Amino acid sequence: MTKVRVRRQDPDKRGGKPYLQTYEVDTPKGKTVLDVLREVRSSKDPTLGFRCSCNSAICGSCGMRINGQARLACSTQAQAMVDEFGELLIEPLGNMRPVKDLVVDMGPFWQSVMAVKPFLQHKGKEPAGLYPVNKAQMDFTKIARDCIFCGSCVSDCTSLEANPQYLGPAALAKAFKFAGDPRDDTTKERLLNYSKAHGIWDCDTCLYCNEVCPMGVKPMDAILHMREMAIEAGLVHTQGAKHALAFYDTVMEYGKVNEAFTAVNSLGVKMVSRNVARIFAGGAVTGKRPAVLKERLASMGQVDKLKRLVKESRRKHRG
Amino acid sequence: MPKHDVVVIGGGLAGASAALEARARGADVAIVTKLHPARSHSVAAMGGVNAALEEGDSWEGHAFDTVKGSDYLADQDAVEITCRLGKETVLRMDHWGTPFSRDEQGRMAHRPFGGHGMPRAYFAGDRTGLALMQTSLEQLFKANATIYEEVMAIDLVVHDNRFQGVVAYDVKSGEVLEIPAKAGVMCTGPAGRMYAKTTNALTCTGDGLGMVWRAGGALKDMEFVQFHPTTLHGPNVLITEAARGDGGIMLNARGERFMTKYAPKLLDLAPRDITSRAIQTEVNEGRGHPGGYVDLDLTMMGEAKIRERLPEVWEFAEKFAGVNAAKEYVPIEPGQHYIMGGIATDTQGATTIKGLWAAGECACVSLHGANRLGGNALLECLVYGKITGGHAAEFSKKQPAPPPSPPALQAAQRKVDTLLKAKGGENVQRLKDEMGAAMVEGVGVFREEDGMLRALTAVRQVKKRAQALAVGDPGKRFNYALVEALEMENLISLAEVIAYSALLRKESRGAHSRTDFPQRDDAEWLKHTLAWKRGEEIAVTYEPVRVTIFPPKERTY
Numbered sequence: 001m002t003k004v005r006v007r008r009q010d011p012d013k014r015g016g017k018p019y020l021q022t023y024e025v026d027t028p029k030g031k032t033v034l035d036v037l038r039e040v041r042s043s044k045d046p047t048l049g050f051r052c053s054c055n056s057a058i059c060g061s062c063g064m065r066i067n068g069q070a071r072l073a074c075s076t077q078a079q080a081m082v083d084e085f086g087e088l089l090i091e092p093l094g095n096m097r098p099v100k101d102l103v104v105d106m107g108p109f110w111q112s113v114m115a116v117k118p119f120l121q122h123k124g125k126e127p128a129g130l131y132p133v134n135k136a137q138m139d140f141t142k143i144a145r146d147c148i149f150c151g152s153c154v155s156d157c158t159s160l161e162a163n164p165q166y167l168g169p170a171a172l173a174k175a176f177k178f179a180g181d182p183r184d185d186t187t188k189e190r191l192l193n194y195s196k197a198h199g200i201w202d203c204d205t206c207l208y209c210n211e212v213c214p215m216g217v218k219p220m221d222a223i224l225h226m227r228e229m230a231i232e233a234g235l236v237h238t239q240g241a242k243h244a245l246a247f248y249d250t251v252m253e254y255g256k257v258n259e260a261f262t263a264v265n266s267l268g269v270k271m272v273s274r275n276v277a278r279i280f281a282g283g284a285v286t287g288k289r290p291a292v293l294k295e296r297l298a299s300m301g302q303v304d305k306l307k308r309l310v311k312e313s314r315r316k317h318r319g
Numbered sequence: 320m321p322k323h324d325v326v327v328i329g330g331g332l333a334g335a336s337a338a339l340e341a342r343a344r345g346a347d348v349a350i351v352t353k354l355h356p357a358r359s360h361s362v363a364a365m366g367g368v369n370a371a372l373e374e375g376d377s378w379e380g381h382a383f384d385t386v387k388g389s390d391y392l393a394d395q396d397a398v399e400i401t402c403r404l405g406k407e408t409v410l411r412m413d414h415w416g417t418p419f420s421r422d423e424q425g426r427m428a429h430r431p432f433g434g435h436g437m438p439r440a441y442f443a444g445d446r447t448g449l450a451l452m453q454t455s456l457e458q459l460f461k462a463n464a465t466i467y468e469e470v471m472a473i474d475l476v477v478h479d480n481r482f483q484g485v486v487a488y489d490v491k492s493g494e495v496l497e498i499p500a501k502a503g504v505m506c507t508g509p510a511g512r513m514y515a516k517t518t519n520a521l522t523c524t525g526d527g528l529g530m531v532w533r534a535g536g537a538l539k540d541m542e543f544v545q546f547h548p549t550t551l552h553g554p555n556v557l558i559t560e561a562a563r564g565d566g567g568i569m570l571n572a573r574g575e576r577f578m579t580k581y582a583p584k585l586l587d588l589a590p591r592d593i594t595s596r597a598i599q600t601e602v603n604e605g606r607g608h609p610g611g612y613v614d615l616d617l618t619m620m621g622e623a624k625i626r627e628r629l630p631e632v633w634e635f636a637e638k639f640a641g642v643n644a645a646k647e648y649v650p651i652e653p654g655q656h657y658i659m660g661g662i663a664t665d666t667q668g669a670t671t672i673k674g675l676w677a678a679g680e681c682a683c684v685s686l687h688g689a690n691r692l693g694g695n696a697l698l699e700c701l702v703y704g705k706i707t708g709g710h711a712a713e714f715s716k717k718q719p720a721p722p723p724s725p726p727a728l729q730a731a732q733r734k735v736d737t738l739l740k741a742k743g744g745e746n747v748q749r750l751k752d753e754m755g756a757a758m759v760e761g762v763g764v765f766r767e768e769d770g771m772l773r774a775l776t777a778v779r780q781v782k783k784r785a786q787a788l789a790v791g792d793p794g795k796r797f798n799y800a801l802v803e804a805l806e807m808e809n810l811i812s813l814a815e816v817i818a819y820s821a822l823l824r825k826e827s828r829g830a831h832s833r834t835d836f837p838q839r840d841d842a843e844w845l846k847h848t849l850a851w852k853r854g855e856e857i858a859v860t861y862e863p864v865r866v867t868i869f870p871p872k873e874r875t876y
Contacts, residue, residue, distance in 0.1 A: 012794065030553060038521075042748035046791035046800035051358075054520040056556045057638070058449060058631075059358045075638045099491075100797045106355070119457040120416030130413050134425040138418055145418055145453075146446055149357045183416065216630070 002027040002082055004036060006048065007091040008101045018098070021045075027078040033090065034062055034073035037102075049101035057214060060148030063155065064102050065091040070152035070212045093155035095164070109151055112167050116175035116194065123185040131183045141180040144173040144222045146215040153209035153219050159202055166202045167194075169209035169219030175200075176222035179229065191230040200226045201240020255303040323349045323465070324715035326485060326500035327708070328472045328527060330356030332448070332697065333679025334506035335455035336704025337711070341504075342462050346712035350464065351487055351498060353471035353522065353802070356456050360508050360520045361700065364448025365559035365631060367430060367440030368412075368701070369694035370405030376437045378402040383869055385695060388434040388590050389659075389688025390829035390839065391871040392540070392847070392864055396666050397684045399867065401695075401702050408701045409441055417454040418443050430564045432693040434590035434876070438564075440694040445559050445631045451697060467498070471802060472526065473734060475503070475534040475675070476727040482674035483721035485530075486731035490802060493795030495735055497728045501715035504707045505531065505662055505670070505677040506700075511544075512806075513778075513814035514655035514763075515755030518550050518557040522806075527681040529809025531662045532816070537671045537849045537860075539663035539683040541813070542821035545691055545830050546764050547656030548594035552612035555654040556635050560693045562649075563587045565628050567617045569598070570648065571606040577613075585876040592690045592830040593876065595653040599764040602652075614648035621645060653764055657696065659687040659830065660820075663849055666865075668707035674714060676707035685847065688864075689829020738804050743787025747803050750788075754781045754814055762818050767835040775818040782811045812852075819857050820848045841871050 001024040009018040023040050034052055041048045050073070051061040057075040064073055067085040070093055081088050096104035153169040160166050167175075172194065179190045194200045200223050209219040231241055250258040325341045327334045330352035341348040350356065371381045382402040386393050413419055413427075419441055420428040431438040443450035459466065469490040476484040476497065484499035510525025511517040528538060549558040549569075563569075568587050571577045581597035582589030589597075602611045617625055617632070622645035625633050636642040636649050661683035668676045668684060678684075679700040686699050754777065761774025785807060792800040826840035827833050846861040 010794065010796070012796065038748075041800065042746065047794055047798075049797040049799065051797075053354060053358050053522045054360065054363050055554070056363055056518070056520075056635070058363050058446075059354075059360070059520065061354070061358050077638075100794075103797045114460055119461040120414075122414070126414045130410065130419075130425070130427060132425050133421055135421045135423050138421045141418065146444075146449065147453075148362070148449065149355075177418075178416070181416065181418070 001025065002078070002088055004040070004088045004090065006101070008048070009098055010049075010100050027082060027088070029077070029079055031078050032074055033066055033071075033076045033078050033081065033088070036078050036088070037073060037090070049103045051103055058148060060150035063093055063150035063152045065093055065155060070094070070155040072150060072152070072214045075214060093151050095154050095157060095160045096151060104151070106151065109149070109154060109170065112171035113149070113174055115167060116171050117190070118174045118178065120178060120181065120184050121186040122183060133182050137182045141177050143218040144176045144180070145217075147173055147217050148215055150214065152212045152214060153217075156208040156212045158206045158208060159204045162204075163198065163202060165198045167198055169203070169223070172200060172203070172226070173217055173219040173222045176226055179226055187229070188233050191226060191233050191235055194226055195230050195235050195238040195240065200230065201238060201243070251303075252307070255300050321349070321496075321498050322720060323347050323498065323500045325349075325502045325504065325708070325711045326351060326498055327504045327506055328352075328485060329359070329506035329508055329679070329681070330354070330466065331359030331506060331508050331679065332361035332452055332455055332700035333508075333704035334359070334504070335452070335459055336701050337504045337506055337678060337708030338464055339455070339458055339462060340705045340708030341712035342464060344709060344712040346715050348464065348708075348712070349467060349498065349500075350459075351467045351470050351472050351485060353469060353490065353526070355468050356459065356466065357452070359452060360523055361452045361697070362449045363518070363520065363557065364697050365445045365557065366432060366561040366564070367442040367447050367694045368409060368451065368697040369432070369435070369439050369692075370409040370441060370698065371402065371439055372406055372409065372427065372441070373429065373437065373439065376439055378405060379868075380436060381405060381439060384435050385686065385692055386688070386869045387872075387874055388690055388692040390690055390874055391841070391845065391866070391869075392543070392685065392688030392828060394666065394685050394865040395867040395869060396865050397686050400666065400706075401686050401699060404702045405698060408698065412451060412454055412701065415454050415458055417450050419450075420444060430561055431588060432564055433560055433585070433588045433594065434692045435694070440564070442561070445561055445629050448697060451701070470496075471805065472530065473731050473805060474727065475530045475672070476724045477534040477672055478724070480535065480672055482672050483724060486727050488731070488735055488802075488805065490797060493798060495728065495732045497723055497731075499721050499723055501674065501718040501720060502711035503675045504711050505675065505681055506679050506704065507681045509680045510658055510810070510813055511655045512751070513754055513810045513817070514758045515752065516550070516555050516652070516759050517655035518547055518555055519655065524806035525681070525809045525813045526806065527677070528662055529812050531670060531672065531675075531677070532812050532852050534672060535852060536675070537663040537851050538660065538816055539847050539849055540660035540685060540689075540820070541658070541816045541850060542824050542831050542848060543659035543689050543829060544655060544762070544817065545591055545657040545659060546595040546653040548591055548598055548653050549615055549651040550654035550656070551635060551639055552610065552650035552652045554639050555652075556639050557656070558615065558632055558635065558649060558651060559629070560591070562615065562617060562629055562632050565624075566620055567615055569651070570614045570616055571601045572608045572613070573606055575606070577601050577606070582876045589876045590690055590692060591656070592832065595764050596832055598651070598653055608650070612650045612652040615651045616648050617644045618646060618648075655759075657691055659683065659685070659689065659691055667710055668703050669710065674718070676711050678703035678707040689831060735801065738788065738790050738801055739793055741788050741790055743789050745784045745788050747788060747800070747807050750781050750785055751807065751810070754778055754811065758814055758818070762821050764832065766821060766831065766833050768822065771818055771822045775815065775822060778811065778814045778818055782815065785811060816850045816857060820850055820859065823859060824848065839874075845871065
């Protein structure tokens with residue numbers, strides 16, 4: 001028998017306070033976490049709340065936090081979890097409000113999705129036949145298309161944890177589906193919108209979204225693509241774009257990040273001078289002091305090689 | 320109280336299509352779904368959507384294959400409507416943004432499917448249903464459509480056989496509410512959960528069919544249940560037909576390519592009923608693996624090709640069976656997949672209840688007759704969703720708003736309260752398991768009189784015992800124990816209708832394969848079964864099949 005701990009809460013019970021409840025269930029090979037939960041509900045505790053539907057990892061209903069990471073209960077083998085973590089701990093998704101046990105409020109999730117205008121916007125007349133799009137163009141958005149809205153990426157997103165207003169990885173992956181679709185005629189408007197506060201520049205590129213997605217969607221890659229597209233489209237005056245360009249310029253010039261000049265370029269002289277004392281004071285404590293002198297790396301040849309490689313890989317990636 | 324011109328019950332591909340069309344025609348429309356539209360089972364459809372788009376193909380070709388595939392039980396006028404609209408329907412979805420797979424020249428990629436004379440299944444990877452559902456959902460967002468999420472319709476409000484709205488249970492709050500409407504469209508999808516082995520979602524419980532049944536509407540051809548030949552042995556997760564379209568072959572335990580015996584020409588791409596029977600015969604005659612399965616060999620494709628063309632198959636084999644499909648065989652067995660029968664409708668999707676239409680898998684128009692071809696279900700959802708949404712909208716313009724119906728609301732509240740307070744000893748899941756096993760055994764791939772009688776008896780016993788259910792959760796919010804009890808009522812009624820209709824049809828046709836009546840009998844049985852609720856009894860009538868273009872012939876592949 002495996003001890004399964006489930007984080008529960010019910011606004012109508014115990015004043016809505018969360019608590020852990022333990023159930024004992026057999027977990028032979030082949031039994032999924034969803035099988036475990038269904039067994040609990042049908043034979044031990046009918047009050048246990050969780051969503052599920054397809055049981056085939058395609059409807060996105062059963063996203064939950066299993067041993068600290070967002071996963072689909074229906075495609076997670078229970079015993080494999082016990083083998084790896086020594087227990088089975090099931091909790092609701094993170095960054096969302098639990099409404100009963102493992103059921104979370106998806107309302108804000110859908111609002112974020114709606115905010116990116118998640119539909120094709122074509123101006124002018126539609127073609128008589130198919131849209132003329134070739135394989136490479138069509139495949140560009142492949143990394144964003146298989147989203148099943150399970151909320152796993154949102155649950156484990158560290159940027160959202162810091163800023164609940166951030167649009168989040170699921171909505172931005174959806175945004176890329178259209179920003180990168182050659183059939184859409186509003187690419188620049190989209191990029192401008194997505195570049196505003198709480199958009200593409202808020203991602204701290206921790207990579208968790210890519211890692212936890214059960215469908216192989218890569219929200220972070222989608223976000224990085226859109227940053228690049230935004231800059232290429234000339235949307236260089238947003239805070240995020242300025243910051244990125246400042247990094248880019250200093251690396252191109254000196255072969256490494258020159259923090260002092262990066263800060264001046266991205267935040268402006270005024271902001272930096274106001275905070276200069278703090279920057280140096282902080283440096284004294286951590287032993288990390290911004291280099292003020294314009295030191296160039298001795299071996300710029302290797303940096304040039306690196307630049308070439310970056311350019312080539314970008315070309316390859318964009319078809 | 321909310322009020323609408325048109326209420327669409329179910330938010331899948333058919334429901335979304337119906338709602339979008341009704342809205343485009345100016346009706347105030349609302350979708351009522353016990354899930355969120357994004358969770359609908361349409362997302363599980365994998366391989367493709369059919370249309371005659373290629374040079375050398377025609378709607379007539381598509382129609383002929385569909386009629387032949389149906390074993391001539393399909394109504395040919397409905398087939399004609401659907402196949403003629405195939406092209407514009409697929410183009411509409413492309414224009415709305417569905418990322419159909421393309422080739423280097425920008426043409427849409429397509430693949431062959433079982434029973435089709437031409438490759439005409441268009442796809443988006445092996446996640447075509449997901450792609451189409453996403454596009455439909457995007458259009459619903461764009462239209463800012465009204466959606467009652469996680470609100471489960473319990474019963475229709477019908478007076479004098481005239482639709483007036485629905486009563487529903489809000490899963491989020493526990494409230495029972497009435498949603499009056501001038502017209503309704505049933506789009507509640509599959510109903511396969513009365514079978515223990517099924518590819519259907521846990522929520523595919525035939526709620527729409529159950530509601531129409533209780534309201535006195537007719538169910539048509541319920542004996543025709545499709546068993547998908549290739550479901551993963553054990554969890555019955557669907558392995559798409561595209562796996563065979565892309566080169567996969569089936570082998571028995573002796574390593575023989577057994578389809579050479581059953582369909583010498585089409586081999587592994589024979590229609591689903593024939594293929595399922597072939598597998599079941601191999602197993603029954605001792606040439607399957609212990610536990611009752613055969614092998615699907617994809618190894619010749621190599622890892623790269625499997626992962627590119629069949630990413631989901633790759634993943635399912637790995638996650639649900641621990642199999643590396645590039646090196647090992649995938650264990651497969653037939654499982655319930657689709658019900659060709661459903662809410663009886665005319666060629667335009669109108670049910671036998673005035674003001675109520677039905678589309679998609681819950682309906683029987685009948686496009687699929689005795690056996691559905693792969694790729695035709697997604698098309699049906701899109702085509703008939705749109706047609707019925709349009710009719711419902713136009714109808715609603717000429718109707719006054721129906722008055723609310725306090726008795727219907729009270730009855731629904733009583734139903735919920737009774738279940739919540741029930742202190743009986745019967746467990747829903749246990750009853751479902753018993754019924755599921757009886758249906759697989761008696762009304763499965765092969766059927767004969769004694770087996771069907773045993774199944775019918777078992778279902779009736781389950782029905783009796785279900786009078787004393789124990790829900791066990793008195794809670795208001797997200798009470799899924801209650802939801803499952805409500806679903807169970809629908810499943811039991813439908814299981815009984817399936818077994819009874821099957822018992823009466825004394826022939827073999829399409830998916831209805833009787834060992835005691837192995838021949839198709841056009842003289843006696845070229846007709847549709849209509850089942851009606853008469854008190855606690857089932858009354859059956861028959862209506863002729865509409866044969867317009869293709870006279871019935873023997874069906875060989």
